[in-house]
Amino acid sequence: MHSRMRLGFFPFVRLTLLSAALLTPLIALAQQKQHDVLTEAQVEKIREAGIDPNVRIKLYTEYLNDHVNTVKGLTNRAKSDARALHLDKELQGVTELMDELGSNLDEYSDRHADIRMALKTLADESQHWLTTLKALAGEEPFDLSRKEAIEAGEDLTDQAQRLLREQTDYFLLHKDEKGQERAEPKPQQQ
Template sequence: MKLRNFPAAVSLALFLMVSTCLQGQRVRTATLTETEIEQVRETAIFPNERVKLYTKFLDDRADHIKSLTGRPKSAQRVLKLDDLLQDFTALMDETGSNLDQYSDRHSDIRKALKTLTDDTPRWLNILRVLPGESGFDLARKEAIESGEELADQATRLLHEQNDYFAIHKDEKDQERNDDQVKPDAPKN
């Protein structure tokens, strides 16, 4: 072995190891249809409606996962469930990010949070009763963890919002509280 090729071989090996590690750590984003993307755009400035919309998307996906539960075991089913579970997890994470953003703005999203807190236990039940298989066990585990985090976040945020709006009654039902002009404020 020639020594002058040694640094190139080491560099190539390091590159392959790093790229392989990075592929395993890719953050997946939720896969939305064109119609869903348009609906998300339309609700961009209406936090309550957006959270309700994400809840609907999650509900649809949970039903799809449930529908695959009774199908005969096959490689295709395993791949489909793995993909759906990863998408479901990404969508729950995206919903949680939206909740963080709206919480920081003190947007009144209590109505949507009520629906979300009512629906998350059903989704978690669907995930928990899904018979585990090696092809999607990791995705199922991550979906359950993400669902538990979302359920906790929504419940906590609902309590925080109830407390906040009990004190700040004048901000109740506002879509957002970030430099918006109040209806009775004089316009310049």
């Protein structure tokens, strides 16, 4: 009986090692993908701003503006394979950045960071992004990326507007927490 237990254990170990070996390149690919969307300097600025939610959101907003403006600039160019590929790549980058920003908003919201200042700008800018993305006529090479970017933009716009309303209400009730980067639990009185 003891030898059967040992034999049953080895396939588990092999499966675990095989899974780790297969996942490692996928994780590296995902990290590389973000580096394709942002420059090393932009990634470093975002890392440094990690302690200041408003600055971090402002940076993402700025970088998204750059990508959406690139999409807008490509819109009026003559149709070509190179243009279509460039649009596809830019649209994928827009979607990736919007998703990443949405994740950051979730984190900052959960810890009750006061991000109203950045949310106001984001709510306005995201409307502009949606207008630009929706104005882009769909073409076969990038239509899926366009639809995904529009969906991500709608989600981000809704999230920013909802969080701005929630934060406005929250900080009306918790004036002592206004301007904070993170809500710290209050000590319980005994």
